[in-house]
Amino acid sequence: MIRGVEHRLADMFKRPMRWIDYCAHISIDNCTTNDSVVSRAPADETEGLKYFLKDAYTGHFIHTEKNDCTENPNCTGHMIDYPCTWGAYTSSQLYWNDIHLESDAPNGTDSYTYGEMLEIIDAANVTRRYPDPTMEVYDFIQLLLPGATRECLENRPDPPNRCNASLEELQGEKVGSCGYNTHSFEKYFARSFRESSIEVPVARRSPGHQLTSNIQLSDVDITQMMMDWVNRGVDKWNYDPRDAVCTWVAQNYEDGMKLKNFLPPGYPRVIHQEAGYNSRLTYFCIALGVVGSVLSVVAGCATYIFRGEKQIKFAQEQFMYLLSLGFFFVGVGASIYGARPSIGSCVARMWFVIIGFTLVYVPLLMKIFAINKLMNDSKKCRVTKVSKEKVYRVSGAVVGITVLYLLIWTIVDPPSPDPELFLRNEGSNDVDVYIQCSSKSMIWYFAAICWEGILICASAAVAFISRHIPAAFNESRVLGNVAYASFLFFVFRLIVFALPVIVLQPSNQASIYGFLLTLESVVVIGLYFGVKFYSIYKHEDDRERDFLTNIRGSTQNLGNRKSSHSLGERRDESRSTGIPESTQSNLFIRQSTHRLSGRESDPSLVEDQDGSRNSTNHLP
DSSP states (O other): OOOSOHHHHHHHSOEEEOHHHHHHHTOTTTTOSOOSSBSSOOSSHHHHTOSOBTTTBOOEEEOOGGGOTTTOTTOOEEOOOOOTTSOOOHHHHHHHTTOOEEOOOTTSSSOOOHHHHHHHHHHHHHHTOSOOSOTTTSOOOOOOOOOOOHHHHHTOOOOSOGGGOOHHHHHOOGGGOOOOOOBOSOOOOOHHHHHHHHHSOGGGOOSHHHHHHHOOOBHHHHHHHHHHHHHHOSSTTTHHHHHHHHHHHHHTSSSTTOGGGGSOTTOSOEEEEOOGGGSHHHHHHHHHHHHHHHHHHHHHHHHHHTTTSHHHHHHOHHHHHHHHHHHHHHHHHHHHTTSOOOHHHHHHHHHHHHHHHHHHHHHHHHHHHHHHHHHHHHHTTOOOOOOHHHHHHHHHHHHHHHHHHHHHHHHHSOOEEEEEEEESSTTOOEEEEEEEEEOSOTHHHHHHHHHHHHHHHHHHHHHHHTTTSOTTTSSHHHHHHHHHHHHHHHHHHHHHHHSOTTTSOHHHHHHHHHHHHHHHHHHHHIIIIIHHHHHHHTTHHHHHHHHHHHHHHHHHHHGGGGHHHHHHHHHHHHHHHOOOHHHHHHHHHHHHHHHHSSOTTOTTEEEOTTSOEEEOOOOO
16 A cells, blocks of 8 residues: 655656647657657647557656655646546545555546546556556556455445546545455356256246356455355254355345345245235135035935925935035035035045045945946846845945045145246236145046046046936936936036136135036936935825826727737837837836835835746845
8 A cells, every 4th residue: 555655656657648749848859850759740720639659659758846755845747537427436546545546537527538548558568657547458556445345335426427526525434445345257056056947937936047147246245245144153054054045135135235136037036915815706616516415415314304205216315325425525525616615624624525526426436337237137037136236335435545545645745735826927926926836746637537537528428428318217307317428527627727817816716626526416316316306395105106007098998909909009118219029128127016006105025927926136
């Protein structure tokens, strides 16, 4: 550091002369002859204002009154200051560090233009006038000033208009007179740092990589972070360096380096939590799910109350109990779809819906399949027996396998709330948070959907194959309508499930999905239970009994005269329905026996063709 050596500075650092001034005051013949400094006179006024011109004027430095310490106690040496439009702190650094140098530009200011600075540097290099600030090009001396600190950088004199500022404003306070803050010219990033930033979705992407690319860290900033790291002394090789960096960022976000000005477009993010789970649609989904559950309970209770009626006996009340229980589970699961996702709700709705559909469609598939098999066997004059115990065993086994699958799913990879972030518009800082239930692997969901699809599609397929079975014989058409309606709702639910988030928000998607589940339950209950209860309400059993009694009386009066004609009609009916004549006779005897002989309470008694009575279990 150079202090208290005014005379040496004044003697060493002379004032530069312009070409025209050298010709007027130093040259003996106004630069008309070649000497060691000039080779000719300046060609025009522009050349006359130069401090250096290669092969024409090498430049010249002289002592002036300001360099004479004998006559001038406040003598100073000369230095070249930056243009006033540049951000420089020369006046403050020279004044507070007692360095007796000053810029003495002849244009009436304390600074030179950039072109004049380069000319004076070239002249100083040719004439060996030290020091020279361009150290990589010239062999110059570095002037050391007090090291830069954060306090000094924050207290730099910074007048709004440096060109018109007073000397006091340019000198500022002593605390801001330190040297310049050095910057690293190269940056090194780990490859994983860049890759981890790019591979992350835009809405979740941190601005760290772009921010560090935009800013230039100085030695002061790096030193401060290193000192904070060392001084913390808690977790030196893990958390301490992270804490030091994060603390520095927090301190310099709005103050200091003002990092917020270096953030890329779209930052900082503004997070908007999804409010869809508090909307009217979700409340409607919950209320409708409760209605569906209550309706299934009402259907089960009505089945128990009217269990003695023919319609319930022929349909098997145990089968109807399974359907009502299954749809009760589906209704509960549908209402949970309207609730805000949580670990409990995400797990519960999958359990209720999957078990509910299993309880509904496994017995339904078995019944449709058994009816179809019964008709095929009847064409071959075979007796088909389907026991209720078999239906319970198969249904219980399938439900057990389903529960085991759900248990494994819940333990290994349970459904849980998964917030997804979506950027509203490219370049926007608004980010919407959508929450939906999901597992780490989507295979669990696909397997559950495939299982439900297999049950529904198989029921619809078997019902379609059995569409030609006479409705008077069994429930084939009613069960077919149930299967078709279920298949249609399944397709609708698949469409809703497949819609992306940008098309349908997760809250609306879950509510619509739950609405479709409830609507499917209501429709199926209406198609299957409603028809039977409506028949009971209209007393259709009494009208059928009267109708069959009249048929029996007419048949007895006709006697043998109509026997041959009846045989021909049955043969014609056999050809039209595809059912053997013997089977139709047997079926008619079976129905007439139940309705006319007073044995309605025991539909398990069936007469074979030979007149014997067999006790069989009807279809589920």
